[in-house]
Amino acid sequence: MKKLVTKVCCFMVFLLAVSSPNLVLAKSQSSEEHFKYPNPPSDKANKGMARRIIAHMTVKEKIGQLVMPVTHPQHAIDEMPDDETREIIQDYYAGSVIIANKKDPEFMSKYNNQLQEWASKTRLGIPLIISADLEYGTTHNVVQGTTTFPHQMGIGATRSTKVAETVARITAKEARAMGFSWNFSPLADVNTNPNNPVIGVRSFGEKSDLVSSMTSAMIKGYQSEDVITSAKHFPGHGNTEVDSHFGLPTVTYDRETLKEVHLAPFKAAIGAGVDSIMTAHVIIEAIDPKLPATLSEKVLTGLLREEMNFAGIIITDAMSMDAIDERWGSGHAAVMALKAGADIIMATGSHEEQVETFESLYQAVESGELSKKRINESVERVLMQKLKHDLFENRFVDPEKAKEIAAQPDFQEKAAEVARQSITLVKNDNVLPFDKHTEQNIFVAGVTEVDFVASAVQNISEANVTSWQASSHTPKEEEVQEAAALAENADKIIVATYSKSGLPDEQAQLVKELQDTGKPVVAVSLGLPYDVAEYPKVDGYLASYAIDKWGSDNPTVLPALKASVDVIFGAQSGGKLPVTIEDMYPYGHGLSYNK
Structure with a gap:
């Protein structure tokens, strides 16, 4: 009964307040006095x-x-x-x-x-x-x-x-x-x-x-x-x-x-x-x-x-x-x-x-x-x-x-776990996983977030890592040739492509030039998962869904990129394609490593 009386009194104060603008202004620093x-x-x-x-x-x-x-x-x-x-x-x-x-x-x-x-x-x-x-x-x-x-x-x-x-x-x-x-x-x-x-x-x-x-x-x-x-x-x-x-x-x-x-x-x-x-x-x-x-x-x-x-x-x-x-x-x-x-x-x-x-x-x-x-x-x-x-x-x-x-440790752990579950291993011609305990020369190339991917590779493995990033999402011919030349010294290659609609032809050409080195090439799509349709002969391919059309995410806090590298080096992927990639990979497709 006491609560009811209190509420009725509060509402009467509200009615008095809204019927008298001057009174409301006098009480306006605490709206709770007239709205309950x-x-x-x-x-x-x-x-x-x-x-x-x-x-x-x-x-x-x-x-x-x-x-x-x-x-x-x-x-x-x-x-x-x-x-x-x-x-x-x-x-x-x-x-x-x-x-x-x-x-x-x-x-x-x-x-x-x-x-x-x-x-x-x-x-x-x-x-x-x-x-x-x-x-x-x-x-x-x-x-x-x-x-x-x-x-x-x-x-x-x-x-x-x-x-x-x-x-x-x-x-x-x-x-x-x-x-x-x-x-x-x-x-x-x-x-x-x-x-x-x-x-x-x-x-x-x-x-x-x-x-x-x-x-x-x-x-x-x-x-x-x-x-x-x-x-x-x-x-x-x-x-x-x-x-x-x-x-x-x-x-x-x-x-x-x-x-x-x-x-x-x-x-x-x-x-x-x-x-x-x-x-x-x-x-x-x-x-x-x-x-x-x-x-x-x-x-x-x-x-x-x-x-x-x-x-x-x-x-x-x-x-x-x-x-x-x-x-x-x-x-x-x-x-x-x-x-x-x-x-x-x-x-x-x-x-x-x-x-x-x-x-x-x-x-x-x-x-x-x-x-x-x-x-x-x-x-x-x-x-x-x-x-x-x-x-x-x-x-x-x-x-x-x-x-x-915000950002409690258990929240961060859950985000990392979700990211690993999302990564989709689309193609693997017996090149994955990479051995994290073997010294090898790994070349990381791409058009965006290359430094982050290279750093993640360095942190998880004993590899010697070198990297190269194009000046834009549409690398020039001389840039592509520069990347291919640097890749000659590598044992394995990771290339990150990014599309927000169709993949630019220049990026597809970059992947193909890296393939022509004869070294194993694993591509990771950072944006849309359809990129592989433009370079179908790549040895391995993962979809990360990491970056949207604005490409403005801060890579140091993107679990999806780190999770992609984890999968390259043996973490079990959990993702199934939520889309169809032309007539190559159906909706629901997704590979995993044999235990």
């Missing part, structure tokens, strides 16, 4: 509280909840958020933010606490949802001191939903400790196009059942640790040949293919209780031949809401991407997306573009282009997530605790 988490928490109680909050919000405060700006540091990534970010939070009432590329867990925690402090000092003190892309662990957007896992294609290669769930749990533990409450993961895209320039190793693979089971497992892992998840990119970005960062992709498959292949993982995600779904800047001709999914009412409302019965948050992909911004502009596209059925606009552009987004949405409501009913529906979904994840009472984090939780 329902006790006991339930969807019904949360919905009631969300609606009471909405009833006391201004139009601008409501619009703020529906825009997710990217934060900007003062100057460099190791500096706190700038005054323009404060303005977006305090003057435009941003309800969520997305963050990219910060220094370490302790700094990240302080950075996120500053953002929440600014939000707490607004009229209603509504907490932020702080988000990031953490697709392969918190390392994805925290530069150091956290845990790195293989990309999703590597997770798919393990064939283990237990692995997928464990990866998600560890990532979520670290994320939540640093103040992140929303992770834009997992990708539910089925990568059916080997030349896909933007998804690739970010996808679990080419089969819907694999992607569906892995997607569901990761959702379970993330949400078990109180992190909001997003299945992306609806209704599927896996069969595109255009990168939506730079152009507007169109897919032409029929509705049956859409349903059976590309929608299946999203259906599984909804069944698993996913909190949110992110849209794709892709035209799906079978549904709407004129507008990309992000702006299409047929896709977002007709397909996702009505046919698939999704009730969670629909968030757009970054609206600054050329697929949207170059054609419709930030402000106009934001209005189109909300009209189509989106709930949150991801405003990742400049400060001026962010302001344009807020003001365009406000004007659309004022003019009646966007109804208040439509806005209230989306605000309710956002507030429900904030209540569900206890952000009103637990918005701040402890930087020291974050530092302790």
Whole structure:
């Protein structure tokens, strides 16, 4: 009875506060004084509280909840958020933010606490949802001191939903400790196009059942640790040949293919209780031949809401991407997306573009282009997530605790174990494993991360290691000849190739010139696993799935590269191909060493 009286009193304080702006401002440094988490928490109680909050919000405060700006540091990534970010939070009432590329867990925690402090000092003190892309662990957007896992294609290669769930749990533990409450993961895209320039190793693979089971497992892992998840990119970005960062992709498959292949993982995600779904800047001709999914009412409302019965948050992909911004502009596209059925606009552009987004949405409501009913529906979904994840009472984090939780030794051990399970031994013409106890001359060549691979070889073996790296991903003819000349002194050769779409011809030529030396050559694909199709006569071949299209990972924390070297020197590989490599190696193929 005492608890009930306390809650009633707290709610009466809230009602008094929101009816008196001056009183709210006086109490704004502690939003808990006027917003309390329902006790006991339930969807019904949360919905009631969300609606009471909405009833006391201004139009601008409501619009703020529906825009997710990217934060900007003062100057460099190791500096706190700038005054323009404060303005977006305090003057435009941003309800969520997305963050990219910060220094370490302790700094990240302080950075996120500053953002929440600014939000707490607004009229209603509504907490932020702080988000990031953490697709392969918190390392994805925290530069150091956290845990790195293989990309999703590597997770798919393990064939283990237990692995997928464990990866998600560890990532979520670290994320939540640093103040992140929303992770834009997992990708539910089925990568059916080997030349896909933007998804690739970010996808679990080419089969819907694999992607569906892995997607569901990761959702379970993330949400078990109180992190909001997003299945992306609806209704599927896996069969595109255009990168939506730079152009507007169109897919032409029929509705049956859409349903059976590309929608299946999203259906599984909804069944698993996913909190949110992110849209794709892709035209799906079978549904709407004129507008990309992000702006299409047929896709977002007709397909996702009505046919698939999704009730969670629909968030757009970054609206600054050329697929949207170059054609419709930030402000106009934001209005189109909300009209189509989106709930949150991801405003990742400049400060001026962010302001344009807020003001365009406000004007659309004022003019009646966007109804208040439509806005209230989306605000309710956002507030429900904030209540569900206890952000009103637990918005701040402890930087020291974050530092302790991130990159625990057992987390690192688990990441190394997952990496070994993901490495796929595709071909072995009796050249593997190399003997780590025999002195031999090993030449390591490639177009990226060669120093790391060479160092890993040196650390695991007694070999004499020399290395060579091309000046770019498309080595010049004279560079290829230089590498071949250096390889003449080697007993064995390891060559690392990297593709983010099709393998450049120059890299294929490099491998062939090394083969012409007559020495055993083992190739490791660092990106997509299809590289071997361009140099099929190589003696040995491993797929690591280590580096995505941006090629920006820090190799000193990439377990997949070290695991590849471990397998070369005798560690048992565990991966099975999550894709088909032309007519050479089928889906599910994977070799192992005889014990």
